[in-house]
Each structure stands twice: as C-alpha cells, then as structure tokens.
Amino acid sequence: MTLIIQTAGRPAVAIVAAALASALCAAGPAQAAEFRLPAFDTITLQNGLTVYLMERHEVPLISVRAVIKAGAVNDDQQAGLSNLTGDALLLGTTAHDKAAIDQAFDYRGARLAGGAGTEASTVQANFAKADTAALLPLFAEIVQQPSFNDAELGKLRERKISGIKQAKEAPRNVVQTYYRAMLFGDSPYGIPASGTVSSLGALKQGDVRRYYQQYYRPDNAAIIVVGDFQKSAMRQQIEALFGAWKASGPALALQDNGKVSADKARVLLVNKPDAIETTFLIGGAGIARNDPDYVPLQVINTVLGGRFTSWLNDELRVNSGLTYGANSSFSTLSQTGTFAISSFTALPKTEAALALAHKTYQRLWDQGIDKATLESAKAYVKGQFPPRYETSEQLAGLLGEMYANQVGREQIDNFTKSVDSLTPEKAKALVDKHFPRQHLQTVLIGKADTIRAIAKQYGDVTEIDITADGFR
Template sequence: MKHIFLAFLALLTLSAQAQNNFKVPKYEKFKLKNGLTVYLMEQHEVPLINVSVVFDAGSIHDGEKYGLASLTADALTFGTQKYTKEQIEEMTDYVGANLYSSAGKESANVGMSFAVKDQEKMLDVLQQVLMYPVFNETEFAKHKQRTLLELTQQKESPRAVIGNYFNQMVFDKHPYATPSGGTRTTVEKIGVAEVKDFYRSNYTTDRAAIAVVGDFNTADMKKKITALLGGWKTAEGKMIKRSAPELSFDKSQVLLVNKADARETTFLIGGKGVDYNNPDYVPLLVVNTVLGGRFTSWLNDALRVNSGLTYGAGSRFNRLKHGGTFYISTFTKNSTTVPAIDMALGVLDSLHRTGLNEEILASAKAYVKGDFPPEYESAGALARLLTDMFIYGFDENYINTFQTKVDGLSVAQANEIIRKYFPKENLQFVLVGKADEIRDQVKKYGTLTEKEIKNEGF
C-alpha cells in the first residue's frame, strides 16, 4: 500500500511540474505564395485534427452596416460551388466532424475538427467553404429572419445586451463601440450583395492565417495545405491604420437603460482597461483574480456570500488589439440596486486602500497557475492560440513566460498594478433596469442619461 501511495504522489508531483513548465509545443510557420500564413503543430495523443482559420474581417469593418461581418461569417457554410448546405451538414455529421464560422470585433474565424481517417473529405469541405462559398439566397433569407428574431429576444435579457451599451458609452465613435451582432434596423437592410462584397474585400489571403493541429506528419500536411489553398487568389487586403480609442473620462456618467418590466437591475461599472499586448497583463490577471476573477473573489464574497445581494459578481479586463475596458458586473433586485452598487464600489475602494498582502497574493498566484495550463490542453485550443497570435501580433513567449511572470510578482509590484490600472475615479456606469424605481437613487453616481431598451440605439 505504501508503494502505491508513493507512486501516486510521484505522479501528482510530475503532473504539477508539467503544469508549471508548460510551454507552447513545437510548430512550423510558413507563408504560401498568395500570402496566407500557415501554422502546423503535431499532437499525436488522439487521432484527431483541428483547424482554425482567421481573417481580418471582424465587425470593425462594418461601417454603418452593423452585423455585416457576423452575417458574412455565418453565411460561409450556406452552400458552396460543390456542396449544398444540407450536403455539408450531412457529410460533417456522418463522420462526427465539427464545422463552425463566426465573427467578432477584430476577426472572422472558421474552425473544423475531424478524425484523421476523414481528413481528405473534410479538408475538401473546408476548402470549399473558404474559397467557393455561394451565399445561397434562400438560406441567407432564412438565417436573416432568425437573426432578427434573436435580436428581438436579446432585448428581453439585460445580460445579453448590456455589453453593447457599455461599449457604446466607453468607446463612443471608435469602431469598437458598434454592436457586432447588429441591430434590427441595420440587419434588415443587409442583403446577399452586401455579404458578397464584404467577403471579396475582407477575406483576403494576405491578411489571413490557418493553423492545423493534430495527429499528422508535418511534411505531409504542408503538401496538402499548399495543394488545397496555394492557388487561392483573392483581392489585396485593405491596409487600414487603426488608432487606439480615446478612453479618458473627466467625469462619472450613468447610462440608465429602462426595461419597464424588469424586476432586477443589471449593471456594469468600469472604464479604461488595457490592450491585448499590454506587458503587465499577467500581473493584472493575478490581481483581478483577487478582486473579481474567481468564486472566492472579494466581490463575490461581499455581494453574494456575505450579503446575499446577488447570485454572482465579478470583474474583468476585456482586451482588444488597440485598447480595452475594465468593468465590475453583477445584478440584483430593484430594491437593492443602490446597496449593491455601493458595496461593489466599496470593494474596489478597499483594493486601492489596503492592497494585497503576501498571503492573498500567494493564493491568487496558485489559482492562476492552476487554471492556466488547462486552457491549452486540447488541440482545438492550441489551434486557436496560433491564429490569435497572428491576429493580435504576439508570440509564444506570452505563454512560455506566463508561469515565471506569475511567480515573480511581488506584493509591491501587485499594489503598483492596482494603482496604475484599476480605475477608481470618473467611473462609467451602465444600468439596465426599471427606471421609475431606481432613477432618483442612481443620480448620485454621475451625470445621468436614459435610453429605452426596446429602442434600437446603443
């Protein structure tokens, strides 16, 4: 029995060491003649292949046609020159493969996973979706109607839309302010012609990358990808110089979004955050773990565990390529709106007043280090990591130095991080709730503006 216990202990020790020494696995990176960047990473644990493709085709290119990038990404799978939408679905379902497409603010993504034995057929499907989508009119019309219905339904869920209001308030006239999913008014006006134009202009090989991770031989896969996508000719990508958003606030503001039948108030409180490649992000992550990044955070303890004002409260830094936001988020009954906001502000204030000590910092470090490696355990996650590296312009050093940066964070440095990055003055408030019940009470937090949730504007 003693030998079994010692062996088990040794396995645990090795596992911990493996986690603490996690590094991005070896990969090969090269470019095709058409400018497409390719990442290949062998992972032989399971007989699967995962593919992530990314394009500079996010909603920052929407202009006034909010939702165009999202609709275009969705419509890639609505049929190709070779396969109908039904055939694509039948072929992928039959072999248990997964195919998806979507668009966020800064990029559009196509992803696929399949068994090694099915790679020839699935790579053929992928090529068709990327290079030869036909944007079928009938399928697009059906999807557009579903999208319009979803946009209407979202207005019934404050948590589904509050982020859009916050982005509009904080980013103002910057492209980050616009709702990626669109509004009913903008989506109504988008047709197949606009989608085709957006595809031709933004799905360009010189501003795109593909990552293939899984059970294959790199030399063989290189030949396959070159044969599949090497002949793809697209327009030249548009070189648009993006400026960082101006996130400087000279006063606190409150946006109250009226939902007349609301029994709860959902709110975000925050301001300026950091961009994706901020060198202090790892220390920020550790400190935010204490404030609102885990179940035992100060915010959750105060608002949920100790007072019962909510079922959950947290905080986060939402990073984008050229800027980002910080916010505290939670929800509470109408009658406890002000106590909940006051308590959240009190917790943020205590972070600044008392800072962290050795014991609290050590706990946060252990949590962050334990949570970190599992994020990249799967081949799919590694494929997405590689295409993120392409879009956001970072390399494997971010991952490879993560543990060292966590371990090296001192109490003094952590408290300097608090002072530098966690906003405490001129905060921006967005509340979605019943205005008649909370209007007079929330005026004290800043200059008040009201909107109706049933209206289109964000």
C-alpha cells in the same frame, strides 16, 4: 518563395484533474508545472497567407481553423455585416449546398462552426485523422468559394433579427454590448457585433459578397492546423488547397479602432419597465490582449473578482446576500480593452449593491493585496491556466487568438514566470497603472422610475429605453 519559421517549445503539461487542481489551490501555494507552448511551424505562402502547423499525436484528431482579421470594427455603417457574413460561409459553396456540407461532416462525426466577433472571423472544423482527405478540401472550399445563397441568407438574417429582440429580454445578455457602445461611442470598437434590428434588416446579398471580397483574402488570414499529422505532408496539402487563393486590390491598411472615452463619470441608464432586477457594470478602460502586464493582471483581478472567493463575490453574495454573484474582468481587444465589475441585484437592493461594489473596489487602493492573498491567487491562476490548452482544438484557438491580436509566444511561455514574479509591491503599481479609479463609467439596466435618482449619484445620466433599436 515560401517562408518557414521553426518555433521551438516543449510539450504541453500533462492533464491535471480539475478536482486535484482545486484541492491544491485550496491547500495553499503550489508548484505548478511550467507551461510552454508546444512547437509549431509558421509558414507564409507566396500569396501572403499565414499558416501555423502544430503536430499533436496523442489522439488521431485534427483541428483546423481559418482566422480572418475582419469583424465588427469593419462594419462601418452596416452593423452586423461581419457577423452575417461569417455565419453565411456555412450556408453552402459554389459546388456544395448547405445540406451536402452538413451531411459530409455529420456522417463522419465531425464538427464545423463559424462566426465573427469584434475584430476577427473564424471558420473551424474538428475531425478524425482518417477523414482528412475528405473534409480538409471541403473546409478549404467553404473558406474560399462561399455561394451566399440568397434564400438561405434571408433566413439567417431573420433568425439574427429575432435573436437581437430576444436577447434584450434578458439584460445580462446585452449589458456588455451597451457598455462597449457607451465607452467607445462612434469609433469602430463601439459597433455592436450583433448589429441592430434596422441595420440587419437592410443588409442584402450584395453587401455580404462585397464584404467577403474586401476582407477575406490570403494576406489578411491565417490557416491553423493542430493535431495528428506530419508537418511536411500537411504543408503540401495546405499549399495545394490554399495556394491559388488571390487577394483583390491593394493590401488592407491598418485602422484606428478607437479608445475609451472617460473624461467624466457617466451613467447609461437603460430602462426596462418590467424589470425586477438591476443589472450593472462599472469600470472603464482596460488593456490590449498583447499588453506586457496581461498575465499579472489576471492574478490581481482574481483577488478582486476573478473567482468564487474573490472580494466582490464574498461581499456582494456571501456576506451581504445582495446578489447571486459578482465578478470583474478585463475584456481585451487588439488595440485596447475595457475593465468592468459586473453583477445584478433585486430592484430594491440596487442602491446598497452599487455602494458595496464601489466600496469593495476601493480596497485595491485603501488596503492593497497582502502576500498571503496574492500567493493564493497565484496558485489558483497557475492551476487554471494549463488545462485551458490541452486539446488540439484549444491550442488551435490559442494560435488563432495570438494571430488576431499580435501576441508573441513569449507571453505564453513566460506565463509561470510572470505569475511567480508578482509581489505585493508590483501588484500595487499595476493597480495604479491599469485599474480605472477616476471617472468611472456605469451601465444600469432596470426599471428607470425606481433607480433614476440612484443613477445620478454616479455621474451624468443618459437614459434610453431597452426597446429602442441599437445600444446607445
């Protein structure tokens, strides 16, 4: 029996020009329109497939995506396998080769993309309503009947290996990967989504096929359709195209993907002998995407390092000229997350920049956030939030994120209320609860001979070379 759940909601707020939003934020606290997620149906097919259908008739476009709960955390000893598999879905099906698929989408001005991250893999397509009959069945074919052509797979693998090598030439491209590997160690969250040169080089067609069979199954996936369609007709199409998809073997068990290890202050020093800058991250454990405090923490982080006028950017860039930019952020996952201050500085300024970053961060406890500063951040956040979910593609992405991270619509619908209810007193309590203060974890990428003594000031140092394979 097919289960259908009607999810009520009001239409999304109208588009607000970025310039107007910025002007309102600069002027002070503003009364932003309350944002609520538009209505959508949640359907569970007999094979366990979750389906989200959201009608949006403003423009004759449709955005569809498949989200599979499988990513780097499922790679085990074969780092990069999920990433390779996710991209390889676009290499052709049992009925159409890559050239035919590319031509079908390109000829109609449609877009097709795919890939895998830490915990989820996605295939997405955007096309005109008039092209639904031609492209939706092809999309279903891509998801359910990939060929994993060995020749195309080999070329893709070599491109990815080259990409890893090139990424390490620019530390800002890889510093987050080193950071997560340091914080999570041997746990699944510590596995680099990109893989490593050696792990990717060892992957074969059989590995990709096995991974696909194990994780790409209807009871571990969602199909999300947002756009100009009638839900009853679209539901019939989805059931016809995906209803025969079958899972192989028993249902997948939930796994523990790990927690941040921060029992003492540590520094990972990544030596790049030719570096003229030091790239750094400082932080520790964060929160899961579905944490009840997710929204108010975005406001608090806006003050610290979430906008151009934040404390960190003011101090490290505007006032001291130590860097071209400094920020902070919570990087959320489904079970936990990380928090980090991020910046880079000229090699001779490393000691000053690190000291000032720590001093500025300490203001959260020593000084706290006053009412005027908090109100400014609240206005900024409320002005930034609705424009992120205006298009069908953006809304499909949001529903996919909600599915992969077990986020209820109440977090979205109560966004404005959660922001408005934040007071300086509540902010202080949230700072004490969620911002890491003791045993901070640090990653430094730079010329080790120059910054090794500085690194020792911030914890026990582990030193590796950036040319070494892997990230820890």
